[in-house]
Amino acid sequence: xxxxxxxxxxGKGSPLFEFSVPNPVLISAQVWQDRLKNERGRKLAxxxxxxxxxxxxxxxxxxxxxxxxxxxxxxxxxxxxxGDLLMLGAFVAYMAVVLWGLDYWVGFLIAVVVIAAFxxxxxxxxxxxxxxxxxxxxxxxxxGLGAMFRTFASxxxxxxxxxxxxxxxxxxxxxxxxxxxxxxxxIASTLVLCGALYAFFKYTRIGIAMQATSQNQLAAYYVGIPxxxxxxxxxxxxxxxxxxxxxxxxxxxxxxxxxxxxxxIKAFAAAVLGGFGSxxxxxxxxxxxxxxxxxAGASLPEGFKxxxxxxxxxxxxxxxxxxxxxxxxxxxx
Amino acid sequence: xxxxxxxxxxxxIRLFRDRVAAMxxxxxxxxxxxxxxxxxxxxxxxxxxxxxxxxxxxxxxxxVGYTGLLSLGHAAFLGIGAYAHAYFLQxxxxxxxxxxxxxxxxxxxxxxxxxxxxxxxxxxLAIATLAFAVIIQEVFTRWESVTNxxxxxxVEKPVIFGVHFNDNASFYYLCAAILxxxxxxxxNLLRSPxxxxxxxxxxxxxxxxxxxxxxxxxxxxxxxYSAALMGLAGALFAHKIAYLAPDIFTILLSIQLLLLVIxxxxxxxxxxxxxxxFVALLPPIIAILRDSIPAALADVARATGIGLIDGVGRAxxxxxxxxxxxxxxxxxxxxxxxxLEPLGMHGxxxxxxxxxxxxxxxxxxxxxxxxxxxxxxRLR
Numbered sequence: 001x002x003x004x005x006x007x008x009x010x011g012k013g014s015p016l017f018e019f020s021v022p023n024p025v026l027i028s029a030q031v032w033q034d035r036l037k038n039e040r041g042r043k044l045a046x047x048x049x050x051x052x053x054x055x056x057x058x059x060x061x062x063x064x065x066x067x068x069x070x071x072x073x074x075x076x077x078x079x080x081x082x083g084d085l086l087m088l089g090a091f092v093a094y095m096a097v098v099l100w101g102l103d104y105w106v107g108f109l110i111a112v113v114v115i116a117a118f119x120x121x122x123x124x125x126x127x128x129x130x131x132x133x134x135x136x137x138x139x140x141x142x143x144g145l146g147a148m149f150r151t152f153a154s155x156x157x158x159x160x161x162x163x164x165x166x167x168x169x170x171x172x173x174x175x176x177x178x179x180x181x182x183x184x185x186x187i188a189s190t191l192v193l194c195g196a197l198y199a200f201f202k203y204t205r206i207g208i209a210m211q212a213t214s215q216n217q218l219a220a221y222y223v224g225i226p227x228x229x230x231x232x233x234x235x236x237x238x239x240x241x242x243x244x245x246x247x248x249x250x251x252x253x254x255x256x257x258x259x260x261x262x263x264x265i266k267a268f269a270a271a272v273l274g275g276f277g278s279x280x281x282x283x284x285x286x287x288x289x290x291x292x293x294x295x296a297g298a299s300l301p302e303g304f305k306x307x308x309x310x311x312x313x314x315x316x317x318x319x320x321x322x323x324x325x326x327x328x329x330x331x332x333x
Numbered sequence: 334x335x336x337x338x339x340x341x342x343x344x345x346i347r348l349f350r351d352r353v354a355a356m357x358x359x360x361x362x363x364x365x366x367x368x369x370x371x372x373x374x375x376x377x378x379x380x381x382x383x384x385x386x387x388x389x390x391x392x393x394x395x396x397v398g399y400t401g402l403l404s405l406g407h408a409a410f411l412g413i414g415a416y417a418h419a420y421f422l423q424x425x426x427x428x429x430x431x432x433x434x435x436x437x438x439x440x441x442x443x444x445x446x447x448x449x450x451x452x453x454x455x456x457x458l459a460i461a462t463l464a465f466a467v468i469i470q471e472v473f474t475r476w477e478s479v480t481n482x483x484x485x486x487x488v489e490k491p492v493i494f495g496v497h498f499n500d501n502a503s504f505y506y507l508c509a510a511i512l513x514x515x516x517x518x519x520x521n522l523l524r525s526p527x528x529x530x531x532x533x534x535x536x537x538x539x540x541x542x543x544x545x546x547x548x549x550x551x552x553x554x555x556x557x558y559s560a561a562l563m564g565l566a567g568a569l570f571a572h573k574i575a576y577l578a579p580d581i582f583t584i585l586l587s588i589q590l591l592l593l594v595i596x597x598x599x600x601x602x603x604x605x606x607x608x609x610x611f612v613a614l615l616p617p618i619i620a621i622l623r624d625s626i627p628a629a630l631a632d633v634a635r636a637t638g639i640g641l642i643d644g645v646g647r648a649x650x651x652x653x654x655x656x657x658x659x660x661x662x663x664x665x666x667x668x669x670x671x672x673l674e675p676l677g678m679h680g681x682x683x684x685x686x687x688x689x690x691x692x693x694x695x696x697x698x699x700x701x702x703x704x705x706x707x708x709x710x711r712l713r
Contacts (some may be wrong), residue, residue, distance in 0.1 A: 078456055086390040129672050136403040136454050137671050140595050143588055144667030147399035151661025159656060257657070265584070267465065272460045307471045317461050 050179045050294045056183035056252075058290020059190035063245035064267035065282035066194070066275065067238035073214040074234040074275055077138045081240050083159035083264020086148055087257060089115045089243025090250040091157055094164050103165050108247055111239045119239025120232040128231065146260070153257045164250035188247045188300060191245060197237075210234060217275065268292070269313050275323025284324065288312075346524040365372055365509055368523055369502040377501040382613035383606075387524035388515050390605030391592045392562035395519060397591070398599040399528065401535030402450070403459045406466030407590050410560045412473060414567020416440045416480050419488045419577055428493045434445030436564040443560020447553050451500045454538075462693040466587060472578035487579040498572075515562060517601060523602075535600075574675070578614060585660075592663060596670050598679025605679040615666075623653040 065084045089111050089131040096107035126145070130138050168181035213230045221227045224325040246260070253259055270289045276282025289309045297305030316324070336697060337351060349355040351460020369377045389411065396402050417438045422429035445466050450458050459620070473480050491498045491507065498504045522528050530551045533541035540550055569576055589612060630646025652658060674681055680700075688695045 049668070056458060126668065126672060133671070133675060135458065136397070137675060139403070139456070139459065140588075141671040144592075144664040144671070146412070147660045147664030148668065150438050151657050151664070154657040155652070155655055182383060205358055265467075265535055269460055269464065276456055303471050303475045307468050310467050314449070314461060314468075317453060321452040321457060 045177050046298070050298055051180060051291065052177065053183055054289070054291035054294035055287060057294065059186050059283075060245050060249050060263065060265045060286070061270045061289050062283040062286025063190055063193065063241055063248075064263055065271035065286045066197075066279065067242045067245075067266060069239040069277060069279055069282045070234055070241070072220060072271075073279075075127075075131060075231055076135070077131065078142070078276075080139055080142040080264065080268070081149060082238070082267065083260030083262075084146040084149040084153075085115055085119065085239050085242040085260070086246035086249070086263060087153060087255075088118070088261035089239075089246035090164065090255045090259065091153055091162075092243070092299075093250065094162050094248045094255055095157075097164060098162070104165070108244075110262030111247055112243045112306040115243035116236040120236040120244075122239075123231045123235035126234070128228065135311070146264075149313035150257050150260075157257075159257055162255040164255060166251040168251075182251050186252070189244065189248055189281075193241065195242075204333060206230075206233070247323070266309060269309055272323055273313055273316060275325040276325045278323070278325035281323060281325030348520065348524070361655055362513075363612050366506075369505055374501045377505050379617050381501065381505045381508050381573060383609050384505070385573055386590075386593060386609035386613045387512045388562055388566035390589050390597060390609045391512075391515050391602060392521050392559045392566065393590050394593045394597075394602060394605040395531070395562070396555055396559040397594055397706070398601070398604065399523065399551065400531040401534060402552065402555065403455065404462040404559075405459045405584065405587050405591070406446075406462035406464075406469075407559075407563055408582045408584065408586035408709035409466040409469035410439050410443060411567040411570060411586070411590075412469060412563030412579075413442055415488075415513070415571035415574075415577055415582075416473065416486070416567075417564070418568035419486050419571050420479055422489060423486075428491050431608065432565065432568045432684050436561050438563025440557050440561040443563075444553060444557045446560075447556030450556065451549050451552050454565065463584060463587075466582075466584060470579055472584065480577070480579065483578060488571045488575055488577060491572050504572065508573075511565065511569065515565070515619075516606075519562075520602060520630075527551065527554060573578050588661070596666065596677050598677030598682075600676075603679055603681045603682070604679035607682070611678065615663070619653060619659055619662065623650055626650055626653070626689040663681055 022326045023151045064082055064086060067085075068079060071077055071079045071082075086143060091109045092114050093111035096110045097104055100107075102110070122145070126141070128139075130141055166182060166185075168185040172181070173180045201211060209220070209225045210230055210233070212223070213225055213227055220230075245263075249259070249263065253263075266289055267286060270285035271282050272285070273288060274283070274285030289312075292309050292312055293305060296308030300308065335613035339345070349358065368380065373379070389407070392410075393404070393407055396404055396407075406547065414435045416434035418431050421434055422428070426434065446462065450461055453461055474482055476482075477484075491504070493507075498507055523531075530541065530546045531546065533546055534548060534551060538548060593608035593612045594605060595608070596611050597606070598604030627643075627646040627650035630649075631643050634640060634646070670677060676683075684700060687699065
C-alpha cells in the first residue's frame, strides 16, 4: 500500500528530514544556542517543504477525487476504476513519449484524448446498463473493470516499473525550501484544470446541460437535453481528468500497474472526507489527505504515513457522517 | 410442477420447505461425507477451502445480502480472528476455548466498528470499513509482540479434546461440520424476527423504522454477528494456511469476499455456498486449464493436421501463465455477472429449476427486469 514518493527526497533517512537533536553533554552552551536557532529555522523550512509536497500530492488525490465526484453527481454511480484509468493514462503517455519518441506535450494530449474516448466507450458499453441497480453492485462492477484494466496493462506493458521523462526536472531553492518544479507543475496544472472545468460548467451550454442533468435526470430529458450523450461526456471528462492526474503523477511516483489502486483508495477517502458529491469538497479533501500523509510520515512513528489519513477520516466520519461539504438528506421512500 | 398448498403461516418460516427439500439436503450431506473417500488428498484440501470461504460468505451475506450494509473491510475481521486464534493456541489455550475467545474478540471489534457505522449509509460506510481494514492491517504489521510482524506466525494443526486433525480428510470434516452449524444457525436467525428486521432494513430503512424496527439495534446485531462468523472462519483459515502474515489480509481479500457473495447471488444462503465454490475452485481450475488447453489443442492439431490450432493453444496457455491474469479473469466474471445476471449463480439456478419444473411452458419474461430509472439517493 505504500507508494514511492521518495524521489524528491521526502521520507525517513534523507538529510532534509532528519530532526537531529544535538547531544547537550558534548556541546558547549554557546554552540547549543546557535544550534537551537538553526534548528528552529530548519524546522520551519522542513515544515514549508512538507506543506509544498503535501499540496502537490494532495492535488493529485484531489484530481482523482474530482473524477469520482463528477461521475457521481451526474449518474450516481461510484467509479472505483478511476485509479486504473489514471494508470492507463500514465502508460499511454509513456508509450507516446518514450516508445514513439513524441514530444511530452503531444504525448500528454494523446493520452488524455485516448483515455477520454475510452471513458466514453466504457459508459456506452457497460455502465449505462447498470444505472438504477443498487449502488454497491456498481462499486463492485467498477472494481471488476479495474482488475481487468490492470491485467490488460500487465499483459501489454509487463509488470516492470517505468519512468516518464518530463520537462519539469529542475529545482529552485527559496529560503532553504527546495521547490521541485515537478511538484510546482502538479499544483499549477491542478489549478488550470479546475479553472477550466469551472468555466466549462458555468459558461458553456453543454456544461449547464450537465448541471441540469445531475440535478434532475428526468426533467433534463423533458427539456430536450440528450441525457445519454451527457452521461458519456461526463465519463469522458472524468476519465480525462484521471489521465491528466496520472501523467502528472508519473514522474513523481513511477509508472507501474498498481500505481492507480493506492492513489484511488486515498482519493476515494478524500472524496468522502469532502462530502461525496461536492466538487470543492473533493479538492479540499484531497489536499487535506495529502498534507496529513506527509506530516504524519515525517513526524510520527513509522507506519503512520499510510494510516494517518484513514484515522482522520474515521474520526471525521464519526463526527460528521456526511463529510465536510456534504448535505445530509433523508432518502425518499 | 408441484404447488405447495399453504394452510398456516408457520409454513412460510419452516426450516425446510417440504419433505422433498429436506431429502435433497440429506443427500447433499451424505455426498459431502463420502467425498473424501472418493477423491485424492489434494482435491480434499481444495474443497476444504470451499467450506472456509462458505463461512466467510455466510458472514458477508448476512451483512450485505440481508441487511444491505456494504463492507469493504471484512478481511480485517478474518485477520483478527486468525491472529487471535493463533496467539491463544501459542499460549496453550485449548482449541475450543481459543476459537471462542477469537470469535468473541472479533465480535467486539465488529460492534465497535458497527457503532459509528450506524449513522452512515452506502458509500460512506464502505469507505469507513475500508479505512478500518487499512489501519488493522498496519496493526498486524507493527504489533510484533503478538503478530510477529512480517516474520510471520506459524499455526499448528488443530487438536480438539485430544483428537488430532492432522490430515486433509479430518480437517475437511471439521470445516464441513462448522459450516453446517453456521448455516443452520444463520438460517434460524433469518427466519426469526431478527432476520425479518434485517431484510426490512435492507429493502427500506425508513419503512422499517416506521414499522417499529430499531435500526441501531438490528444494524449492530448484523455487524456483530457478521464479524463473529468472520472470526470463526478466521480460526479455520489460520489452520488451513498454516502461516500467518500481514499481507494476506489486504483489501484485495475483502474484495474477493464481496465478489464471492455477488457471484453467488445476494440475498440467499445458497448463494454464499455457490460463491464459495466459485471463489475456492476457480484458481485450481485455471491452473489445470493452463496445462491442459495447450496439450488438448496440440492433440487436435495433430489429428486434423492444422498447425494453427496448436499455436492458438500454446498462446492461450502462455496467456494464462502471465502474472495477474487470474485477477483479470475474476474481474471479467464479476462484470459479466453484474451486467447479465445480477442475482448471481443462485438466481441462475432458480431459473434453471423453473425451466425444468414448468417444461415446456417456461416463459423467459418471468424474470424480465422491470425498467429501472435512476433512483436518486439524494433528496432535492
